[in-house]
Each structure stands twice: as C-alpha cells, then as structure tokens.
Amino acid sequence: MSSEPDGPEEYDRPRADAEAAPCGYTDYETKERTAEEVPATGEGAEGLEREVWAALYEVEDPEMPVSVVDLGLIYGLELDDGKATIDMTLTYSGCPAREIILEEVEEAAAGVDGVDDAEVRLVWAPDWSLDLVTEQGKEALREFGISVER
C-alpha cells in the first residue's frame, strides 16, 4: 500500500470517459419556478406560439387519452428564432414511456410551420400532482374512468 492517501482513502470513481467534462447537455433545471407558475397551458397565446400549443395539445399520454397539456406536464414553452424549447415533467419518475413521450412532444412542436427545431427539457421541479391537471383534463380522466376527486 502506498503511503499517500490515494488508496481506499481517496475518493475517485474510475471514469470510462477520460475526457468527461460538463458538456452541452441540456437537461439542466435552469429556471426556478414556483408551484403557482405551473403548469403552462398556452392560455392567451397568440400567433405561432398559439399554433405550437395547439400541436402540443394533440400529444396524449400513452396510457390514457388525455393531452399532456391537460395533464399539466408542460411547465414552459419558449420560442426563439424558429426554435421551440419546451420544459416538461412526467407524472412518475419510473415512467417507462419517457422517451416515447418526449419524442412525440418534440415532433409535434417541430411539425408546426414556422418552427425549425424543437427541444424538450425534462424538469423535476416543482413537483407534479393531480392539482396540476386542468379542468378539461380532469373531465377527460373521469370519462376514462379515473377518479380525480380528493
């Protein structure tokens, strides 16, 4: 054993990526939002933004016929020079359909005339709960047979 503390004392998880360094990964929770600020539903949106919201409304949760917007999963939409950036969360951290949903949301936004590129950023704050489901969403859930009464 060496005399320097680089034996078991020294913490270092071996890296398979020698060049690993903070990179352009875009999953950062960049924007602090309060519980009152979410969800975003596009209410009052106009022009291109309104069209993107309309496209997002068409995306349904893979397990129930309710729009991801009505489920209150969309936390923010920004349009900048033809690029749409959508912040969204999921109802459950272990959601097996994560990639499917994120991809569908991106495709929906990118499919709008005037949008060249769309990116979804997955965020985990504020917490999602049934309270974030819109009235329309609650109605859809009831029709589907899920009780949303507290």
Added chain:
Amino acid sequence: MATTRTDLGSPEELSEREQRAVEAQLFRLADDEYIQAERYTFWQVRAPTLESDLAVANNAQDELGHARLWYDAIQMFGYTEESLLWESEPDDFQHSTLVELPFSEGDWADAIVRGYLYDVAEDVRLAALEDSSYEVIRNRTSRIQGEEDYHVELARSWLERMATDEEASERVQAALDRLYPYALTLFEPVGDVEADIEELGIRTASLDEMRGEWEERITAFLTDLGFEVPTDAEPATPTGRDNQHTDHWHDLHEEMVSAYRNLGRHEATKLMDDE
C-alpha cells in the same frame, strides 16, 4: 440547523472541489437504488401472494426510476450511460453491500427486513438532501420523496403481520441479525470527500447523524414488535462504499452487463431512435 448556504448553481458552474463532492453524493444514491432494484427482480416471481408480486415489482420500478434520475444528474457532468453502467467494472460501483446480497432462498422475511432497513435509511437520507445546496439534487429529492412513502409502509405492515406468528418471527429475527451489519454500510463514508459534502451543504446531516436517526427509528418500531435490534454490531466489510464488494456483486454485475456485451454493443440503443 437552518444555516443559509450558498447555492452551488448549475452543473457547469461548479468548481472542481464542488463537482467532486456532488458526484460522490450522487454515485451512492444512484448505485444504491439501481442495485436494490436489480435484486428485487428475484422476488417478483416468487413472492407469497400476487399482491406481493405486484408490490415488489412496483418497488423495483420506483427504484429504477429514481436510479435513472440520479444517473441523469451524473450525466450532466459528461458521463454517459454506457460508461456508468454497461461498460463499467464491478469495482466502479459504490453501493452499500446490503443491496447486492442475494436473497435467502425461500425466505420472504429476508426480503421484507432488507426492504425495511433500506427504505428507512433512504427516508432519512432524502430528508438530509431536501435543502441541499445543489439544486439538481434538491429538485429530484422532492420528487422522489413522494414516491417512497409507500415503501416503508409496505414493509411495516408485513413486519407487523409476521410478528404475530412464531415461525415468521424467528425468520424476521434471523434476517435482522444477518442483515444489520450490512445495513450499517449505508452510513459508511466513501473517503475524505465526505467532509466536503457536509461543508458545502450538499447534504445537511452527517453520516453519523443519519445513522443515529435511522437506528432510533428502526429500534423503536422493531422493539415494539418484540424483536431485538443488534445495535452493538459493527458495519460489515467490505462496505461497498470503498469500491470493494462481496463476490455476489461480481456475479450480479456479470449478469447485468451480459446482454450488452454478448450483443457486441458499444452504445445503449434508445427506444424510438431515428435511424
């Protein structure tokens, strides 16, 4: 202690020292959850009732979801899923040895006791991360806490039921005696980085404080049910946190990466890839 600590900011704003400490905290979270979930799969087809099959499967899915959240947070520093999991070596991992032990064949008490010891520790740990100075940890902790409550509840209700049966009680006591030293490794340090984790406010309780709280909680509950908690036990060695593991882990790791290796993969294929 509600001291106001400087928020560490986003991943790319961390100093080298801060990143090292954040990573150290994240790795144990991710590895513990992931391996706990891997082991649960054994009981998914062997639990004593269909209800328990579901409960175990559900716990495993929760822990996998949480592991994914923590590994995602690690990937913000440039690591890839391939390097973290599929191209890893067994001694890259820092999970506690409690979660890597195979379950005793046919011993449901073993699964319940392990789940209980682990989930209470998880609860204590998450409480110490609620006010973390690192936002990514803070946000994810809050989300995970909401999904963990049921785990402790499930274990408690089984323990209460088993305590009323003599043979089941003996099995619970035996499992407790056997697993307790391994559970203590959950509170072992990974090295000198531990001081930084506390000093930087990444976690707001020390390992000793968390162990104390955990011991108090499980002792109060189990003693009440008539069990004896071996509180004078020493942590098992190796601890897992020191990158050293039991042979059981090497076997499980081999299984875990076998499909990736057998298929000659060099990247984790994603669902719905464009090409």
